[in-house]
Amino acid sequence: MKLDDVKTIGVVGGGVMGGGIGQVMAAHGGFNVVIRDISEEIVEQTKDAIFESKWGLKRAVEVGKMEFDRAREAMDLITVTTDQQALADCDFIIEAVPERLELKQQVFAELDTVVKPDAIFTSNTSGFVIAEIAQNVSEDRKTRFAGMHYSNPVPTMKMCEVIYTQQTSRETIDTVAGVGAQAGKAICMVMDAPGTYGFLLNRIFAAARREADKIVDAGIASREDVDKAMITGRNWPAGFYGNRGGIGKQW
Numbered sequence: 001m002k003l004d005d006v007k008t009i010g011v012v013g014g015g016v017m018g019g020g021i022g023q024v025m026a027a028h029g030g031f032n033v034v035i036r037d038i039s040e041e042i043v044e045q046t047k048d049a050i051f052e053s054k055w056g057l058k059r060a061v062e063v064g065k066m067e068f069d070r071a072r073e074a075m076d077l078i079t080v081t082t083d084q085q086a087l088a089d090c091d092f093i094i095e096a097v098p099e100r101l102e103l104k105q106q107v108f109a110e111l112d113t114v115v116k117p118d119a120i121f122t123s124n125t126s127g128f129v130i131a132e133i134a135q136n137v138s139e140d141r142k143t144r145f146a147g148m149h150y151s152n153p154v155p156t157m158k159m160c161e162v163i164y165t166q167q168t169s170r171e172t173i174d175t176v177a178g179v180g181a182q183a184g185k186a187i188c189m190v191m192d193a194p195g196t197y198g199f200l201l202n203r204i205f206a207a208a209r210r211e212a213d214k215i216v217d218a219g220i221a222s223r224e225d226v227d228k229a230m231i232t233g234r235n236w237p238a239g240f241y242g243n244r245g246g247i248g249k250q251w
């Protein structure tokens, strides 16, 4: 599946991440988006959040980040559903169900039988090994399977890690990166690494957090001053310990 062939993206799980991913895929990528979750109540909340939430399209228009017509077109591109069969003709899947390995494996096993054979599958896992998430899909699908890790809130954070396994085909890697780029994201390529948890962002952040904890535990600096140093010295929007800096105040 080449980038030009990707017309419809299926997002599996319409929570915090799935809603944001669906929003940017429609509003910035111009893709048709089908978001599937497990109850009518949840999918209605997903659609409301895409429009009304703090990072939603309505506010994007209000604060001048997006033209009204573009926001309206984006809403028209998004369908929400509880029906797994509605994903059958999707060209590209982005999974964003809760971070439980067995759940993700089961979801992909089901998707493998439902979604057309040439569709690309991706997972927004925070850190599971992608080859392990893919273990229950066909060998053929494994060549079209990758990680696609976004940062929250997806409409404002540009990062997208693209994680390729030993089996991911070159064409799939290019298409996954192309979809992310078309949706306005900054693509960071990462090799799948069995025996680890987390890709690039979360591993480096966790290492920095461990060092920050050592500094605080040794009485070298307070939590407040550690946060202050990172926010004012590295322009981080937030520290480790709750000082949120500027985050949350702007779109």
Ligand SMILES: NC(=O)c1ccc[n+]([C@@H]2O[C@H](COP(=O)([O-])OP(=O)(O)OC[C@H]3O[C@@H](n4cnc5c(N)ncnc54)[C@H](O)[C@@H]3O)[C@@H](O)[C@H]2O)c1
Binding pocket: 012, 013, 014, 015, 016, 017, 018, 036, 037, 038, 042, 095, 096, 097, 098, 099, 100, 107, 124, 125, 126, 127, 149, 150, 151, 152
């Ligand atoms: N929240 C973050 O900051 C963040 C950042 C990066 C990555 N992630 C990853 O994204 C994934 C989703 O996280 P989230 O914060 O959006 O979780 P969430 O709980 O907000 O949303 C998960 C959604 O998946 C739905 N769901 C559960 N089982 C399902 C199934 N079988 N089919 C379809 N939908 C199903 C739930 O009803 C829920 O709406 C996780 O793997 C998480 O680690 C989260």
